Amino acid sequence: MEKLVITAAVVGAEVTRAHHPRIPYTPEEIADEAVRAWEAGAAIIHLHARRPDGTPTQDRDVYAEIIARIRARCDAILQVSTGGAIGMTPEERMAPLELQPEMATLTTGTVNFGDGVFFNPPDVVERFAREMKARGVRPEFEIFDVGMIEGALALVRKGLVEGHLHFDFVMGVPGGIPATVDNLVHLVRQLPPGATWTVAGVGRHQLPMAVHALVMGGHVRVGFEDNVYYAKGVLAESNAQLVERIVRLAREIGREVATPDEARALLGIPQ
Numbered sequence: 001m002e003k004l005v006i007t008a009a010v011v012g013a014e015v016t017r018a019h020h021p022r023i024p025y026t027p028e029e030i031a032d033e034a035v036r037a038w039e040a041g042a043a044i045i046h047l048h049a050r051r052p053d054g055t056p057t058q059d060r061d062v063y064a065e066i067i068a069r070i071r072a073r074c075d076a077i078l079q080v081s082t083g084g085a086i087g088m089t090p091e092e093r094m095a096p097l098e099l100q101p102e103m104a105t106l107t108t109g110t111v112n113f114g115d116g117v118f119f120n121p122p123d124v125v126e127r128f129a130r131e132m133k134a135r136g137v138r139p140e141f142e143i144f145d146v147g148m149i150e151g152a153l154a155l156v157r158k159g160l161v162e163g164h165l166h167f168d169f170v171m172g173v174p175g176g177i178p179a180t181v182d183n184l185v186h187l188v189r190q191l192p193p194g195a196t197w198t199v200a201g202v203g204r205h206q207l208p209m210a211v212h213a214l215v216m217g218g219h220v221r222v223g224f225e226d227n228v229y230y231a232k233g234v235l236a237e238s239n240a241q242l243v244e245r246i247v248r249l250a251r252e253i254g255r256e257v258a259t260p261d262e263a264r265a266l267l268g269i270p271q
């Protein structure tokens with residue numbers, strides 16, 4: 001089986017210190033969580049940015065500081081969010097692409113997101129894809145429901161995304177696809193040959209979805225963005241603690257964990 005690529009989504013846009021007192025807000029705090037997650041075995045760090053009071057921001061300069069701080073300390077693949085937070089404009093959401101990160105997320109359709117709407121109409125999705133292509137940023141397709149795979153493949157047919165295709169199935173968002181094994185198998189079956197996939201189970205679904213991905217040959221995303229608990233009623237100490245558990249489980253079933261450079265090779269990212 002392919003080596004396991006672990007993504008740590010260390011901060012997100014929605015979760016606050018009301019949910020977990022150790023949610024990182026400042027660039028220094030976010031970088032610390034990211035580096036600890038890398039030390040634990042994460043090859044990809046999925047990044048969001050915050051203002052010092054915790055408000056989500058897509059400010060290019062805040063991302064630049066976070067990226068510089070992480071880069072100084074490790075070789076993880078840094079993947080910026082272009083999802084940002086509900087209600088942000090496409091221009092705001094695209095701002096971190098100016099930094100030409102190795103990777104960025106690309107959601108290929110609109111989905112209800114709790115009480116809000118994560119709005120991704122076709123013209124916006126195409127604009128994001130064009131911008132990523134022009135800047136040499138590898139997209140990771142964020143798939144919140146099955147129709148979004150078709151949205152991603154439409155970009156490929158239009159030549160807006162070329163090369164290796166990598167998908168992240170975000171499962172269990174209220175309004176998106178429920179986190180069930182049947183749904184995961186169905187999602188995987190829709191992918192074209194050669195594509196890779198990871199799963200991000202939300203809340204209590206994080207661990208069971210990760211375990212299914214491990215045995216199915218997929219990859220795994222964990223972290224505070226999607227889940228702040230280690231067990232029912234027990235907060236995780238850190239993002240690293242969530243990564244460490246996945247590393248242990250992978251080793252128990254004989255799956256090796258990919259380094260960032262091995263992940264680059266698997267995902268078609270130039271070294």
Ligand code: KMH
Pocket residue numbers: 012013014081082083084085086105106107113118142
């Ligand atoms: N915060 C969500 C509305 C992404 O990073 O690309 C969108 C999100 C997806 O987190």
Ligand code: ZN
Pocket residue numbers: 009012013046047048081083225
């Ligand atoms: Zn995100």
